[in-house]
Amino acid sequence: MSTMIDTATATTTLHLLQPKDYARWDAFVAATPDATFFHRAGWQTIIERTYGHKTWFYYAEQDGRIVGILPLAQMKSRMFGHWLGSLPFCVLGGIVATADAARPLLDNAADQLARQLGVGHLEMRNLVPAHADDSKWLRKDLYVTFRKEISGDDEENMNAIPRKQRAMVRKGIKLGLTGKIDQGVDRFFACYASSVHRLGTPVFPKKYFSIIKEVFGDECEIRIIVREQQLIGAVMSFYFRDEVLPYYGGGMPAARETAGNDFMYWNLMQAAAARGVRIFDFGRSKLGTGAFDFKKNWGFAPTPLEYEYRLYAAPELPDNNPLNPKYQLFIKMWKKMPIGLANFLGPFIVRNLG
The missing domain is CATH 3.40.630.30 (Gcn5-related N-acetyltransferase (GNAT))
Structure with missing residues (x-):
């Protein structure tokens, strides 16, 4: 056309x-x-x-x-x-x-x-309004993003982390956690699926992550966190210009007692800074969620995302998010579901959420 x-x-x-x-x-x-x-x-x-x-x-x-x-x-x-x-x-x-x-x-x-x-x-x-003066377009406050400049110096980046969060990072270091690059998605998916199941959220299919890695190649990095041979956590990140964007991540149950998620993002920040990255993009979070609080604890300031909506056949703005009260029973049930069943059913649901 x-x-x-x-x-x-x-x-x-x-x-x-x-x-x-x-x-x-x-x-x-x-x-x-x-x-x-x-x-x-x-x-x-x-x-x-x-x-x-x-x-x-x-x-x-x-x-x-x-x-x-x-x-x-x-x-x-x-x-x-x-x-x-x-x-x-x-x-x-x-x-x-x-x-x-x-x-x-x-x-x-x-x-x-x-x-x-x-x-x-x-x-x-x-990221900024595109139709601010057009009454046909509506918006709602739901998502924010967290972006922050980092330096090439580890000590400077560590000191920029607020004290309580810095203590969690140091806990992971003291417990001997290490990070390394993984070329496949299997271990990453195990961590990701474990995390979203505990949150009561449907899982994306493993195929989705395999295709992302295939399409973006070296611009997509899978980093796993281990303690000796024990899998603790994993994160899939994108590299773009001078930015790193940790996009999907998760931890096994042991991540909580080992500060695995805290160490994981520090380990990624170190590696990214070493290769010349100067913007750490912590990504999108919904207001009022644990992910929002976690990122604020790192000293990142939230920036509202300007999502704009134009209604056609729909009478009102969509509200397809876990904070909607009508999904609370579903979330409670999903958390109790065996993870194998959740991993099978999840992709049929999440494919339509976007």
Whole structure:
């Protein structure tokens, strides 16, 4: 498909991403400061191959150059509704544009697609508001992100951690915890699945993590934490520009008594700083959760994420999150379920949450 807008300086055309243009798309992402790791073309492959969701990765072009992008995916289920988002399974993914004509072109494409599909709502995940003056778009305070600059000096980074949290890190060090890179996802998945089961949250399929690792290669790192031969914890992180983004992680039951999670993020911070990383992105958390408190305890200040919603067939904003009271009984039941059964059933549920 191709749509055209004439401007005073150039003609802007709209296109759908094809595999042959992945490199061009990613080159635009790498060169554009507002773009993030979650704008990478690889997410199209991951979402389609893992879950079979339909995607539309739009890009605007001027004089043969990409000047704007908008990745979209459709989510459709009886339990969680029918919606279009940029981008499910990602923290961010809204419009990124370097030409004035590109943003309205991409916005209009999303609006037309949402109407064509008959979705309940359209969601844009932004770091800063993109439609603040447009009454058709709504927002709600739910998520924040935690980002902080780190130095190349371990002692300086350690001293920047508040005293109580620093004591937990030192506990893990004294107990002999060590971290190392793992090339497979099996041990990582065991830690991740154990953690989310204790939280009463459905698990992503192991296939999802295998495809992420396959698609992003060395830009995706799996780090495991062990005490001698005992598996304690694991984290999957992304490297992008001068940033490290620990994205999925978890610990075995022994992580609590060994300060395994505390040590794990310190170990990652050390390794990332040593390779020249200067931004530690602790990722998204919901307000009022344990993950939110944990990240604040590290001395990271929360920054609100500007998620914007446009309603179509839906009468109100979606509320598909564990803090919704209607899910509390489900969470209690899930925690009591045998982990093997939870790991089998979880992917059928979480595939539609995004």
